[in-house]
Amino acid sequence: MLEVRNVTRVFGQKAAVDDISFTVEGPAFVGIIGRSGAGKSTFLRIMNRLTDASSGQILVEGRDILALRGSAQRQWQSDCAMIFQQFNLVPRMDVVSNVLHGILNRRSTVQTMFNLWSQADILRALSILDRLGIVEQAPKRAEALSGGQQQRVAIARALMQDPKIILADEPIASLDPMNAQVVMDTLKRINVEDGRMVIANLHTLDTARRYCDRVIGMRDGRIVFDGTPAQLSTGVARDIYGADASFNEAATSTAIPADHGPDDAYAAKMLA
Ligand SMILES: Nc1ncnc2c1ncn2[C@@H]1O[C@H](COP(=O)(O)OP(=O)(O)OP(=O)(O)O)[C@@H](O)[C@H]1O
Ligand SMILES: [Mg+2]
Secondary structure (H helix, E strand, C coil), rough: CCEEEEEEEEEEEEEEEEEEEEEECCCEEEEECCCCCHHHHHHHHHHCCCCCCCCEEEECCCEEEHHHHHHHHHHHHEEEEEECCCCCCCCCCEEHHHHHHHHHCCCCCCHCCCCCHHHHHHHHHHHHHHHCHHHHHHHCCCHCCHCCCCCHHHHHHHHHHCCCCEEECCCCCCCCCHHHHHHHHHHHHHHHCCCCCEEEEECCHHHHHHHEEEEEEEEECEEEEECCHHHHHHHHHHHHHEEEEEEEEHHHCCCCCCCCCCCCHHHHHHCC
16 A cells, blocks of 8 residues: 655755655554654655655555645645644634634635635534544634644544545654543544554654554664564664663653553553
8 A cells, every 4th residue: 555665865965764665555553763863754744745755756556656746746645634743723713614724725715715614514524523522622712722632633634634644743742641642542543443544753662562553663764673563672662762771661651541441452462
C-alpha cells in the first residue's frame, strides 16, 4: 500500500532526511521515533507535499505521490490529513466551523465568502464530533476547550477530509497524560475501525510501544530501526536516541496509566 523509496531531503549541506526506504502493507499504525532534529517532521511534510524531497519516490497504491502536480497534488493532500502538536485550530471560531474547515478546499469562493455550508456537511461534522465524544462542545469557541478536546477537534477536522492516511506530528507532546491517552486511543480507534493508516511522530517510547504495530527509529535523517514494539528493547532505544549507558527510559515516558480499557489486550500482549 505504501512504499517509500530512497527519499532524501537536503537543506544546504545537510541531509535532514537521508535515503530512507520502507514499505507498509495495509492500514498499520506506524510510529516514528528519534531525538530532536532526526528528520521526523521533515519526512511527514514530504509525505503530504508541504516540503519537496530532493530525491526519491513515495508510492501509494503504485502511484508516486511525489510526482503529482496541480489538482492531483491537492487531491493527495486531502487524502492524507495532518495533525499537529499545537492543534492548529482557529481559536476564536466555533468548534463545528473548525471541523468544516477540513473541506474548505472543496468549496467555491462564493460559498467561502458567505460562510455557506450545506446541511449535509454540517450534519457530518456533528456526527464526527459525536463519534469522538465531543459533540456537546460544537457551538463553543475552540479556545475554550481543553488541550485534549482541541486535539480531538483537529482529528475531527482531519476525518472531515475522509483521508486514507492520517499523519500526526507529535500529537500528544503538549498534553497531560490523561489527555494524551484519550487522543492516542482516538487515533487507534480510527486506525482499527476505519482501516485508515496512521503515521505518527512520537517523542516517547512507551507510547510508541503501546499503540504502534510498527516502529521506525530515525537518527540523523536515517532509519536505524524498523520493527515491532516487541523488538524495541532498551538497547535499541538507546541506539536510536544516541544516548550512553546512563539512558533512562523514564526520560522518554508519557506515563499513560497502564490499566485502561480498550487497549488492555494489546498492552498485555506487549508486556507478555
Ligand atoms: N526549512 C528548513 N531549512 C533548513 N533546515 C531545516 C529546515 N527544516 C528542517 N531543517 C533541519 O533538518 C533537520 C531535521 O529537522 P526536523 O524538524 O525534521 O526534525 P525532527 O525529528 O522533527 O525534530 P523535533 O523532534 O525537534 O521535532 C534539523 O537539523 C533541522 O534543523
Ligand atoms: Mg519535529
